[in-house]
Each structure stands twice: as C-alpha cells, then as structure tokens.
Amino acid sequence: MSIRIGIMGYGNLGRxxxxxxxxxxxxxxxxxxxxxxxxxxxxxxxxxQVFKASEAIEKKDLIDVLIICGGxxxxxxxxxxxxxxxxxVIDSFDTHKKIPEHFANVDSAAxxxxxxxxxxxxxxxxxxxxxxxxxxxxLPEGKDYTFWGKGVSQGHSDAIRRIEGVRDARQYTIxxxxxxxxxxxxxxxxxxxxxxxxxxxxxxxEDGADKAKIEKEIVTMPYYFDEYDTTVHFITxxxxxxxxxxxxxxxxxxxxxxxxxxxxxxxxxxxxxxLDSNPEFTSCVLxxxxxxxxxxxxxxxxxxxxxxxxxxxxxxPLSGEEIRARMx
Amino acid sequence: MSIRIGIMGYGNLGRxxxxxxxxxxxxxxxxxxxxxxxxxxxxxxxxxQVFKASEAIEKKDLIDVLIICGGxxxxxxxxxxxxxxxxxVIDSFDTHKKIPEHFANVDSAAxxxxxxxxxxxxxxxxxxxxxxxxxxxxLPEGKDYTFWGKGVSQGHSDAIRRIEGVRDARQYTIxxxxxxxxxxxxxxxxxxxxxxxxxxxxxxxEDGADKAKIEKEIVTMPYYFDEYDTTVHFITxxxxxxxxxxxxxxxxxxxxxxxxxxxxxxxxxxxxxxLDSNPEFTSCVLxxxxxxxxxxxxxxxxxxxxxxxxxxxxxxPLSGEEIRARMx
Numbered sequence: 001m002s003i004r005i006g007i008m009g010y011g012n013l014g015r016x017x018x019x020x021x022x023x024x025x026x027x028x029x030x031x032x033x034x035x036x037x038x039x040x041x042x043x044x045x046x047x048x049q050v051f052k053a054s055e056a057i058e059k060k061d062l063i064d065v066l067i068i069c070g071g072x073x074x075x076x077x078x079x080x081x082x083x084x085x086x087x088x089v090i091d092s093f094d095t096h097k098k099i100p101e102h103f104a105n106v107d108s109a110a111x112x113x114x115x116x117x118x119x120x121x122x123x124x125x126x127x128x129x130x131x132x133x134x135x136x137x138x139l140p141e142g143k144d145y146t147f148w149g150k151g152v153s154q155g156h157s158d159a160i161r162r163i164e165g166v167r168d169a170r171q172y173t174i175x176x177x178x179x180x181x182x183x184x185x186x187x188x189x190x191x192x193x194x195x196x197x198x199x200x201x202x203x204x205x206e207d208g209a210d211k212a213k214i215e216k217e218i219v220t221m222p223y224y225f226d227e228y229d230t231t232v233h234f235i236t237x238x239x240x241x242x243x244x245x246x247x248x249x250x251x252x253x254x255x256x257x258x259x260x261x262x263x264x265x266x267x268x269x270x271x272x273x274x275l276d277s278n279p280e281f282t283s284c285v286l287x288x289x290x291x292x293x294x295x296x297x298x299x300x301x302x303x304x305x306x307x308x309x310x311x312x313x314x315x316x317p318l319s320g321e322e323i324r325a326r327m328x
Numbered sequence: 329m330s331i332r333i334g335i336m337g338y339g340n341l342g343r344x345x346x347x348x349x350x351x352x353x354x355x356x357x358x359x360x361x362x363x364x365x366x367x368x369x370x371x372x373x374x375x376x377q378v379f380k381a382s383e384a385i386e387k388k389d390l391i392d393v394l395i396i397c398g399g400x401x402x403x404x405x406x407x408x409x410x411x412x413x414x415x416x417v418i419d420s421f422d423t424h425k426k427i428p429e430h431f432a433n434v435d436s437a438a439x440x441x442x443x444x445x446x447x448x449x450x451x452x453x454x455x456x457x458x459x460x461x462x463x464x465x466x467l468p469e470g471k472d473y474t475f476w477g478k479g480v481s482q483g484h485s486d487a488i489r490r491i492e493g494v495r496d497a498r499q500y501t502i503x504x505x506x507x508x509x510x511x512x513x514x515x516x517x518x519x520x521x522x523x524x525x526x527x528x529x530x531x532x533x534e535d536g537a538d539k540a541k542i543e544k545e546i547v548t549m550p551y552y553f554d555e556y557d558t559t560v561h562f563i564t565x566x567x568x569x570x571x572x573x574x575x576x577x578x579x580x581x582x583x584x585x586x587x588x589x590x591x592x593x594x595x596x597x598x599x600x601x602x603l604d605s606n607p608e609f610t611s612c613v614l615x616x617x618x619x620x621x622x623x624x625x626x627x628x629x630x631x632x633x634x635x636x637x638x639x640x641x642x643x644x645p646l647s648g649e650e651i652r653a654r655m656x
Contacts, residue, residue, distance in 0.1 A: 019589050023468045044589055099656050100649065120656055127462070129656045130640055131599075134455070136655070137616040137643035138609075140351045184602070259612055261347050261372055265604035271459075272600075274512070276593035281466075284587055284595075288465040308644075308651055312458055313636040315465035321428065323636055327464070328427050328448055328457045 002028035003294045005287075006063035006087070008056065008079065010034045010041055012247070013069040013092065016283030018045055024287055026317045030062045060086045065290040067091075081105040084117040088293045090286050092122040099125070099306075107304035116297045118305045121289045122282040123273055124148070128253045130307050131271040135255035139267060142257025145183045147175035147196060151249025151278060159224045160201055163217050165209030168237060170244040172200045175252065186256050186266040193227040201232045204240050249278035288315040330356035331622045333615075334391035334415070336384065336407065338362045338369055340575070341397040341420065344611030346372055352615055354645045358390045388414045393618040395419075409433040412445040416621045418614050420450040427453070427634075435632035444625045446633045449617045450610040451601055452476070456581045458635050459599040463583035467595060470585025473511045475503035475524060479577025479606060487552045488529055491545050493537030496565060498572040500528045503580065514584050514594040521555040529560045532568050577606035616643040 005021050007014045010032050021029045022045070029048040034041045038050040051059055056066070066087035070076050076093045083089050084106055093102050099120055106117040120126065124146070132144055153173050160169035175197055182189045189195075201218055205211055215232045219225055235243075250273040259265045275281045289307070292314035296305070316323055333349050335342045338360050349357045350373070357376040362369045366378040379387055384394070394415035398404050404421045411417050412434055421430050427448055434445040448454065452474070460472060481501050488497035503525055510517045517523075529546055533539055543560045547553055563571075578601040587593045603609045617635070620642035624633070644651055 016587070019587060022589070023587070096656065100653050103652060125656045127466075127597075130462075132655045133640050133644055133651055134458075137619075137640075137645075138455075138612045140645075259344070259347060259351070259605060259608040261350070265608050267604060267609050268600075268602040269455075270598075270600045270602075272596075272598045274596040274598075276595060277587060280587040280593050281595050284466045291465075306652060306656055308641040308648070308656070309639050311637050311639045312461050312465075316461055316636075317465075317468075320636070323461055324431060324634060325428050327460045328424065328453045328634055328636070 002026055003291060004028050004030045004064045005290055006031045006066040007069060008033045008066055009069035012279040013283060016280040017067050017069060017286055020283040020287035031059055057086050063087060065293050067286050067290055077102060081109045084110045084115050085113045088116045088297045090118045090121050090290050090293055092282055093120045094125055103304050111303045114302050116293045116301060118289050118293050120306055121286050126285050126307055131253045133308055135269040139255055139257025142255050143188045145254045147180060148251040149173040149175050152247050156224055160218055163214055165206050165214050166203055167206050168204040168240055170202045174198045174200055183254050184268055186268060188256055194229060199225060199228045199230040202235050202240055202244055203232060204237045205234055247278045248276055250274045330354055331619060332356055332358045332392045333618055334359045334394040335397060336361045336394055337397035340607040341611060344608040345395050345614055348611045348615035359387055385414050391415060393621050395614050395618055405430060409437045412438045412443050413441045416444045416625045418446045418449055418618050418621055420610055421448045422453055431632050439631045442630050444621045444629060446617050446621050448634055449614050454613050454635055459581045461636055463597040467583055467585025470583050471516045473582045475508060476579040477501040477503050480575050484552055488546055491542055493534050493542050494531055495534050496532040496568055498530045502526045502528060511582050512596055514596060516584055522557060527553060527556045527558040530563050530568055530572055531560055532565045533562055575606045576604055578602045
C-alpha cells in the first residue's frame, strides 16, 4: 500500500523528485506529466508512465499526491490552485512576498474540493523557515540572521547571460566569513547587504567581446550586483562546463538570543545546509511532505498548509512508537 | 487573557522557567510550588505566589499549564503521570531509554483526565530529537551524528566529587574537532566513543590528598571516563568558583546523506546550539511548548505528546497569517 506520487513537470526538480521517491520505500511514482511530447521524455522509473500535462485530470485516480514542479513566477500561481481541485498537491512556491496570496488561493480551492495543498516546501522557504520559527519561539529576545551559499544563483547567472558579449555564465553567492563568525560569537552585528554576501562570477565571453565593458556592466548592475563586492573571472566554455556544471547551494539560519532575569546569558541556535544539488535536496523535502499531505487528507483534513502547520512526526515513514524509541 | 503557568520545583530549571515566562508576553506565572518551606523561597516574579508542593492540586484553578521541573531519575516518573490528572503538564524527562514507558504512563492518565502532557521537552531530548527526525525524513539514505559540548556534565562532575580526597569538581564534555570536520566533509566516518568526545576535569583536592591517585581514579572510572581521553587539572576552590561557575552546554546534530539516482550527490544538514546556560535554554523550550499544550487542550485534544507531535506553528505567539508573512 504505497503512497502513489505524480510529478507535474519534468525538469531539474521533477527529476529530483523521481530520485527522492525511489529512496522512500512507502512512496511509489506512478505518473509524470510534461508539457513536452511524452514520447520524447525518457524517465528513469520503469514502472511509471509519462503523460501530457493536459491529461493530468483524467489520470487523477492513479495518484494520491501530485508534486507540482513548476516555476514560481508564472507556473505555480496558476497550477497549484487549479490542480488542488483534483489532487492533494505539494509545491515549492518561493516568491516570499506573494506567499499570503498564494496560500489564500490554494486554501479556498482545497477546502472546496476536499484536498490538502502544502505550499512553499523546500529549504528556503521550507527548512530555513521552520528553523526561523522554532528559534524565534524559543528565544523571544533575539536577532535572526540568514546567510545563503556558497551556491549557484540561477537568477544572477541569467542576468549575466543577458549582457551583450556574454556567451555563458555562472554566479556564486558566498557568505562573508567574518560576518558569520561575528554572528556566531553573539555580537549581534547590524550587517549591510555588502557585509553579508559576496558574488563571484564565471563568465564565458563571445570572441572579440570587450571584457572590461562586460565586467563593468556586471558589477554595476542595479539590485543584482551593485550593492555587493563582486568578482568576475573570464574563463572558457570548456572550463565552465568542466568546473561549474553542478548546482550546489546551502546557507545558514542563526538566531542569537538572551535569557535570564536581566538577559545575562547568551545563546546561539544555528541551522545550516551544504548541498551538492539544490534541486535534488528540495525534491527530498517535497517527498517527505508528500507523505504528510497524504496522511493529513486520510485523516479528513483539507485546505492549504505550510511547513509550519505540519507536525514533524507526519514526515517520517516510522510509527510514533518507533520514532520515540529511536530518535527522541 | 494570558496563559497561566505554574512551576513545580524551584531549582535551576524552575528559576529558568520563571525568566522564560517573563520573556513571553502571552504567558503569566501565577504559582510556584516547592518542597521547601514556601516562606523561605524568594521568587523574582512579584505577581506570583509560592505554595507547598502538597498544595498544588487544590490550587489547580490558578493554572492552565504546570511545568514540572523535577529530576528524571525519581521525580518525573512519579510526578508527571500524577499531576496530569489535574493539569496540562510539560516535563523535560531525559532518560532516553525509559521514554516509551513514561509516555505510556502519562498518556493513559492524561486521556482519562482530559489533559495534555508533553514529555521530554528541552534540547536533547527536544530540539536535537526534532532535528534528527527532520533530517532522517528528508535524507532517507544517510548517517546521523550527535556531538555534545562544549559543556558541563553534571553527572560526570558528581562522579568526580564522590572520589575520596576531592572537595569539588567540574567536568566539561568536548567534541573532537577533527571528527566533527570529517563528518562535515561528508566522509561518513565510523567514530568510536574516544574519537567523538574528550573530557576535561577541573578538580579541587582536599589538603594533603594524593593527587596522582585521584587523577588515576578519574581517568580509569568505568563508563564515565575509561573510554575517553580525559585531562585532569587541579585548581583551587577560588579558581573553580571564579572560572567554572557557569553551566554552559551545546552540541551538534549532523546528518550526511546522498541523493540522485545513483547516490551521486552529497548533502550535509547541521543543527547546533551554543548555550551559556543549559537550564535557562531548556526552560525557554519548555515555555514555548507550554503555549502549545494550552492550545492543544483548548482544541479538545488529550493524551501524551512529544515534540514530534506538535506542529511548529503551535509554538509561536504569532498567528498563522503573521508567521507566513514574516518567517516563511
């Protein structure tokens, strides 16, 4: 009696979910939906079928939880409220400012149809959010810090690729070590954007392009780079492909707080991730929350949820007795 | 409409809870119960009353949640199942092996009386357990590590004080840096007890005591020290009182896991605590879970719970809308 998983969208994230499902013996991938021609999409799971995205609704009886692997800009705001009419769904919606609106849209559709929709699942939003909430609840008098990296920022890499004369590029976001250390020492520093992260860019220029001009355009680019100390390295396409193929990421959530009658004692809570593959790790979080979505809906619950609303025990394939005996 | 908190037992932990309650505007300390003579117990909160422990049951209408600040060896196994007959309760029961039995005892009494009893709340068991569960659920193929320290072990300090010729002592548990680093690099080492922690002892000897004999008794003490590399420093009582008065602690929970179709990508999830005061931090966790106990019981829930069963949102004084807008 496995939990039958469907994947909507077979890009980096969809492929990651496919791998994650295989690592969870109580989950089973039954269907992958794609906007491409299904006959041209090769998946790894021999027991699952590939369908057109437009066929999803008629295949709904094959699926207990649909994991929607779309982009936050245009896909998820449409897809999640639509598919939750027919499925229990999970997404990784990560436009922080639009979460309240997305939550409301998914909530009303989910309640009407009797499904569960867990939104904004991943690591930020997701595990980082959870750690911000736990730490703030435990240490009410304190200060929060989130550092990202070292990791690849897809948005910043894309921004560089749009510059004239750039053939390819990869941008790394890197936390500033000395600031991280000051936070860990409990100094509660006020940090500017520049003091928190640096940006390192690996750029392949077109033949004959003006590299000095490209570099200047990068480091002065408003919002993306101008508030940061940015380093630009020009390399060959071969070097980029050889050394910068991965999609690593990670980061740190730290809360520094005071306790005691007069705030005389200091405490540091730190959560960190070091990820070889950003999409594969996000996929693993999605898979664990798919288990929770199934269980909650089996209990008769409906509506939108976030990681804040899910009891940790819901994520584990083990029973309450087992986790109390082994992990508490 | 504050949540009215009672404290049973006014030692280090009880005093810590008193301070934690003050930091949470929606919590209010109404009563402290003590086995000592109440007229001789001075508390810090002017608006709360001190009663004999034996009067607790008759004062039950003053209290929404009773936080039981007793020892795990003999107090809590008796007190928590008894008091949950009359109160919603929280304890920090930390004898890992006896948790299933304690849970069962609290669960049946709590269900019968219509209360909530959250057991084993603190940081280990507690926040460390939560992080073991989250990490194992996200990365099913991986390896767990828990390191404790640097911090004071009360049990080990007590063991040294029982040696003939020892007047006072303080023992620190210290994680081995090179092992921590190997785990963080994803090397998945198999670590012996000796490779994980060292023990450092500060000992005040009686006048004329045989220090060489004391040192030998410490480092060869079965279970407590013989499996560790132990350092012994003889110091004066003045030095002990000046430099080793605090009760710091902390530690690291790390999971190293693989993802991808063939386990080709590695990930490290790390949670760490650096605490100036072990009992004050534990108290802060207790206070946050007291809020959850009150809310769960208001919803009509009864029975025993652990940190695994509590949705994170239950811990926060903020509403669902607020935490989604600010922390997700």
